[in-house]
Amino acid sequence: MQPETQTRITDLDSKLTTIEKVMDLEEMAARIRELEQQAADPSLWDDPAHAQTVTSELSNVQARLRKVTSLRERIDDLPVMVELAEEEGAPDMAAEELADVEAKVESLEVQTMLSGEYDAREAVVNIRSGAGGVDAADWAEMLMRMYTRWAEKHGHKVDVYDISYAEEAGIKSATFVVHGDYMYGQLSVEQGAHRLVRISPFDNQGRRQTSFAEVEVLPVVERTDHIDIPDSDIRVDVYRSSGPGGQSVNTTDSAVRITHVPTGIVVTCQNEKSQIQNKASALNVLQSKLLEKKRQEEKAELDALGAGGNASWGNQMRSYVLHPYQMVKDLRTNYEVGDPQKVLDGDLDGFLEAGIRWRKAEAQGEN
16 A cells, blocks of 8 residues: 555544544434434324424434444545555555545534534525626526525525515525525525626626625524514515516415514515415524524624624625636635636535634634
């Protein structure tokens, strides 16, 4: 075996050992046994919502444990595989396996950094067009496609709650939920202003245009969250759902707009056919916004007392340049790629991992 290959395998073994300690495999196994006992109780489904929570957590913890144990088996098998591949004159096979295991360990290492209070939650994503007119509206729609494509590639379901279409092209805003464990922890690093530089397809003189869109990421609220919203604090308006160009998608007033009077926060939902379902979805998004507002206020108080450092990530967090050169660069992490189309097609993992590592380093620097 080549010394370089041996070093890579040794490094992998060391990294996974650290990950196993952080994840505490014995505690995970104990939690699985506890959840299995709850799942076997015939009375569990007397409370369907609680039953769903238990079975979902059981499935997720089992999957996480399987992922670690599978990687451990593959790393343990690597030395034998490399030796056999060299004997049979097929080193490429072993090289591919080694590279694949390295990538999976790297990804798992990043996941262990997601230890924030809400990181394990699903994510509510809000996208709003900013400066740049019709180009900005088109850019907002491109960003929505980017995130939905990323979710699809990873097998995460996306539910669109509301889209406000712009008159000429694109969208003014959109709200959607990305389902799956640790979606908030991963996607929260996308929050901020995204800048696009390109030759405008809407300018008949072919001039270069800079446009902006704002991305907001919130954790989905759970039953254990205490966000009290008195009926007197909200105003509910109903209206007819509509699609692009004003085309009606529903002949009844089923779309719902909820205004939180004390804060002025407005949430709309029109994806469901039922007014009751739209109201429930809108209330969930409103609770997420209020939960995030509460979290930001608490952090601001700590910062004012000197307990925190600079909490702001800055307004403009990433640039996507399509002209005069091709590049996407994160302005916080300096991570960059030279293929914007690949990124816009949902290849975001590199940016997400760099963002999570950057956030972890920033948090350690504050402590």
